[in-house]
Amino acid sequence: MGAITAQTNQQTAGSKKKKDAASPALKTVLHLILWGVALLQIFPLIWLINYSFLKSGDFFGSGILKWPKSFEWNNYVNAFTYGSVPRFLLNSLFITTVTILVAAFLALMLSYAFTRMEWKLRGPAMAFIMLGMIVPIHATLLPNFILFDKLNLIDNPLSLILPYIAFSLPISLLIISGFLETIPRSIEESAVMDGCSVFGVIFRIIMPITKPAIATVCIMNFISWWNEFIMANTFLTSETFKTLPFSIMKFTGQYSSNYGAQFAVMTIIALPTVIIYLLFTEQMSRGITAGAVKG
Amino acid sequence: MHKLMSNRITIFWLVAPGFLLFLFMVCFPIIMSGYYGTTNWTGIGAYEFVGVDNYTKILFHDGVFWRSLLNALLLLAATLLIQHPLALLFAIFVTHAGKFEKWFRAIFFIPAVISIVVTSKMWVSVFHPNFGMLNKLLEGVGLGTWKQDWLGDPQIAIWCVIVVVMWQGFGYALLLYYAGLQGIPKDLFEAAELDGAGRVNLYTRVIIPLLSPMVRVAVVIAVTACLKQMETVFLMTNGGPANTTQFIGNYLYKTAFSSSLYGYGNAISVVFVIICLIITLAMNKAFKKEVGEF
Numbered sequence: 328m329g330a331i332t333a334q335t336n337q338q339t340a341g342s343k344k345k346k347d348a349a350s351p352a353l354k355t356v357l358h359l360i361l362w363g364v365a366l367l368q369i370f371p372l373i374w375l376i377n378y379s380f381l382k383s384g385d386f387f388g389s390g391i392l393k394w395p396k397s398f399e400w401n402n403y404v405n406a407f408t409y410g411s412v413p414r415f416l417l418n419s420l421f422i423t424t425v426t427i428l429v430a431a432f433l434a435l436m437l438s439y440a441f442t443r444m445e446w447k448l449r450g451p452a453m454a455f456i457m458l459g460m461i462v463p464i465h466a467t468l469l470p471n472f473i474l475f476d477k478l479n480l481i482d483n484p485l486s487l488i489l490p491y492i493a494f495s496l497p498i499s500l501l502i503i504s505g506f507l508e509t510i511p512r513s514i515e516e517s518a519v520m521d522g523c524s525v526f527g528v529i530f531r532i533i534m535p536i537t538k539p540a541i542a543t544v545c546i547m548n549f550i551s552w553w554n555e556f557i558m559a560n561t562f563l564t565s566e567t568f569k570t571l572p573f574s575i576m577k578f579t580g581q582y583s584s585n586y587g588a589q590f591a592v593m594t595i596i597a598l599p600t601v602i603i604y605l606l607f608t609e610q611m612s613r614g615i616t617a618g619a620v621k622g
Numbered sequence: 623m624h625k626l627m628s629n630r631i632t633i634f635w636l637v638a639p640g641f642l643l644f645l646f647m648v649c650f651p652i653i654m655s656g657y658y659g660t661t662n663w664t665g666i667g668a669y670e671f672v673g674v675d676n677y678t679k680i681l682f683h684d685g686v687f688w689r690s691l692l693n694a695l696l697l698l699a700a701t702l703l704i705q706h707p708l709a710l711l712f713a714i715f716v717t718h719a720g721k722f723e724k725w726f727r728a729i730f731f732i733p734a735v736i737s738i739v740v741t742s743k744m745w746v747s748v749f750h751p752n753f754g755m756l757n758k759l760l761e762g763v764g765l766g767t768w769k770q771d772w773l774g775d776p777q778i779a780i781w782c783v784i785v786v787v788m789w790q791g792f793g794y795a796l797l798l799y800y801a802g803l804q805g806i807p808k809d810l811f812e813a814a815e816l817d818g819a820g821r822v823n824l825y826t827r828v829i830i831p832l833l834s835p836m837v838r839v840a841v842v843i844a845v846t847a848c849l850k851q852m853e854t855v856f857l858m859t860n861g862g863p864a865n866t867t868q869f870i871g872n873y874l875y876k877t878a879f880s881s882s883l884y885g886y887g888n889a890i891s892v893v894f895v896i897i898c899l900i901i902t903l904a905m906n907k908a909f910k911k912e913v914g915e916f
Contacts (some may be wrong), residue, residue: 360715369729371736434640437637444632445628459644469888470658493644496644525629526635554738556857596739619798
């Protein structure tokens with residue numbers, strides 16, 4: 328870190344002298360600093376992938392990154408067999424898919440009611456849901472545990488899906504209604520003239536137009552709930568419905584000496600969100616900044 | 623049109639599903655917490671009402687609770703004084719990175735999309751006293767005496783946690799400032815350049831002041847994120863050693879599920895929600911007064 332700040336100072340000192348934007352020396356320094364920090368940020372990922380190909384015996388040396396003598400694909404095989412990866416992966420997929428679809432659907436209806444429909448309480452009602460962004464999910468863990476226990480929902484996917492959807496609503500509502508505000512009402516008006524009902528307008532006209540906002544909401548919710556851990560850790564007790572992050576836990580007890588497989592599991596958990604993020608970087612960035620600025 | 627748009631039945635069906643779910647999963651639990659917070663329930667069996675005893679105990683006699691708040695404050699100080707200035711600086715650098723601009727922005731954000739379970743496990747192994755990368759690295763560069771049991775030392779553990787949280791949130795802060803920079807009209811840069819302002823002057827006198835609305839947003843987000851910090855701590859140290867890395871979210875969890883003080887844990891939950899609400903609303907109110915446009 329010290330080296331970086333020192334370099335940074337040099338860089339700012341340098342830019343004082345040179346006003347020209349295209350100064351090649353300055354550009355080089357800038358790029359060096361950027362690559363340095365970028366490496367610091369993704370180094371762990373590289374390290375994970377690297378170690379996931381090592382034999383367990385190779386772990387205790389002095390080097391930091393090691394080129395594997397032979398790629399140990401066996402670690403991934405072990406991860407899949409002992410880490411229950413396939414089952415947990417399916418659970419994660421099921422829970423997040425249901426969550427993001429229902430959340431997007433409910434948020435779209437709410438947004439329409441809050442931006443287009445005319446009713447007295449719409450301002451306070453919307454502000455009320457927005458308060459949900461402030462409420463920490465951790466504060467609902469204890470009461471929800473009792474609530475789900477009473478409703479016989481402990482160890483049931485619904486014990487995750489319901490709170491996930493509820494906590495997705497504020498940010499999703501914010502993004503979709505922000506987008507709706509920018510759409511002119513004339514299209515809807517003509518549809519209504521032609522005899523379309525409100526639900527018809529929402530699902531036949533508004534939904535296709537708001538696709539970009541809905542996509543943003545789905546991707547953001549996917550990443551946060553795919554990675555969600557603490558509720559899953561609290562409300563799921565048996566193996567049946569556990570989500571992907573728990574496959575690491577499998578290797579901390581019984582197979583704790585199998586470091587290679589541990590790293591393979593971590594890579595398997597990390598990659599889907601990274602790939603989704605890289606595919607939809609624009610939507611994610613737009614969603615985060617829109618959510619931040621308006622919220 | 624008006625008649626259709628103010629039809630109460632339609633409005634009901636649009637709003638009810640989402641709103642009821644929200645009430646049921648977010649508001650109702652908090653009310654339940656308020657109820658259990660006035661009891662001495664252990665989680666099983668019978669319980670008695672103890673009035674506001676739990677709440678007075680939290681506020682006046684609970685050192686760990688205050689330590690958790692202090693840790694949130696430490697994390698916030700580090701975030702605002704180290705992470706945010708660096709993020710702003712790098713956001714500026716990224717805008718000058720030419721064809722790699724998008725790449726850098728994406729790379730810096732990657733830690734934020736990786737599961738905290740993975741990043742925490744990873745950092746725990748980096749800090750491992752015997753096999754950890756950090757100790758190996760120190761030895762490698764001849765600083766063997768600096769080797770530590772990083773997460774086992776009550777003085778140092780909290781700083782390790784803070785570094786990890788800052789590392790993971792860096793891309794998020796950078797993204798906010800980057801978006802703020804994108805929102806500044808290009809001709810402002812050109813005008814300043816024509817006026818002969820140097821690069822440093824351009825940023826310190828013109829651009830950064832114009833970013834202040836975004837800075838405010840970023841500060842509000844940082845405050846709530848620091849208060850709500852839990853998972854990293856839960857997975858890295860579980861609040862230890864000796865509660866020196868405790869945060870409220872983790873503390874209430876531990877109180878309820880490990881110490882079986884379910885009633886007391888719920889009281890902490892209620893205090894937690896109230897603190898978050900008060901701080902966020904107060905900040906929003908304070909900042910709303912002077913939002914400049916350009």
